[in-house]
Every structure is written in C-alpha cells, then in structure tokens.
Amino acid sequence: xxxxxxxxxxxxxxxxxxxxxxTEDKRPIKDEFADEHILAVIGVPWFAxxxxxxxxxxxxxDFDSNxxxxxxxxxxxxxxxxxxxxxxxxxxxxxxxxxxxxxxxxLKAFHD
Numbered sequence: 196x197x198x199x200x201x202x203x204x205x206x207x208x209x210x211x212x213x214x215x216x217x218t219e220d221k222r223p224i225k226d227e228f229a230d231e232h233i234l235a236v237i238g239v240p241w242f243a244x245x246x247x248x249x250x251x252x253x254x255x256x257d258f259d260s261n262x263x264x265x266x267x268x269x270x271x272x273x274x275x276x277x278x279x280x281x282x283x284x285x286x287x288x289x290x291x292x293x294x295x296x297x298x299x300x301x302l303k304a305f306h307d
Contacts, residue, residue, distance in 0.1 A: 240294040242273075242280050249275040 240246075247253045248270055258266060273292075274281040280292040293301055 240292070242292040245270060245273045245292075246275060246280045249273060249280070 244255055244266070247255075248266070254263060254266065272283050274283065274289065281289045282292055283289050
C-alpha cells in the first residue's frame, strides 16, 4: 500500500536488478527424482533393535530367552518419537540416541 507522496522502495529496488541468465551449461537439468535412488544402509545403528521393537513390535530372532527378557526390560527406558529414538536415563533426563558415525560431529559441535 502506498501513500501519496511516498516512494515505493521495494518496487524501485526490484526494477534495478539485472535479469539472471541461466543456460544448461551453467545449471544442467536433473532428469531423476529423489525417490528413484536406492538408499543403501551402510551400517545399522546400535539402537536399531530397540527402534524396530518400539515401532513394529519386532524382536530379533537370534535372541534366546534370557536375552529376550533383558531386551524387553531395557525397552521400557526407550521412547520413539518419529524419526528419533530417545532413552530415559536413571537421572530422569531424556536423551536422543545418535548413530556412531554422527557421534563425533555432535561432540565437536558441543565443544566448539
């Protein structure tokens, strides 16, 4: 909305911009879609079994009865909030579970 006697600085600024010329040489057209790529899992995070159980109720087949009992006991401390898994600690704090390959970056960010 413009008032009488005031200059529209936005329109003035936009009129001074030079047109951007893009050719296929500068920015090639991508012919593939993001969901066409197959995402390969390189390493399974240490908490994958807990996340699978909380999301789908899947218990790993290779667990014997004692390991299964301990696993179900430990699952009480984990919470799933899509897309992250959290663990409730003894001190009552809830912490996010981080894959091993991201741990170094997280620590570096906190120390910087």
